[in-house]
Amino acid sequence: MRRRKKFNIEDYIYNCLIPQNSITKETDFSKIISDVNSGNCALFIDTIATSFSIEVKGFNARSVSEPNNEIVVHGAQEAFVEAIRTNTSLLRRIVNNENLVIESTSVGTITRTKIAICYMKNIANDDLVAEVKYRINNLEIDSLVSSRAIRPAYTRQY
16 A cells, blocks of 8 residues: 655645745734734634735835825824825734724715725724714715815814
């Protein structure tokens, strides 16, 4: 009888299926969460104790630069850009915490502009989050090109 070499699925996935420069093996769940919050993808396979952290970042857009309309002396020198994915990635990189919730939706009956409702689930008031979602979902607006379009009328302009 011929002996067969034992097949190791973990090694096969790691060595053969995914390029080596974009995958790491992980057993620490907090490290996996941190990697996912940084833009990686976690691959879990039933019956394997190890997961795989796969780098999936990579999209072109205008680069993140200093803000033009809000000059900051102390703190981060980065501003949001047009691409929502870039902005949410920037948030995830800065706030590398599993409690950061980013819920995507769209606004505007014509443009269906993609927006994100972001909050820390362990800090935010649930009633306030629900009120924000309610107001955004009930906006009657054709298009949204700037956050100024939905700010309250009583807000002072500086």
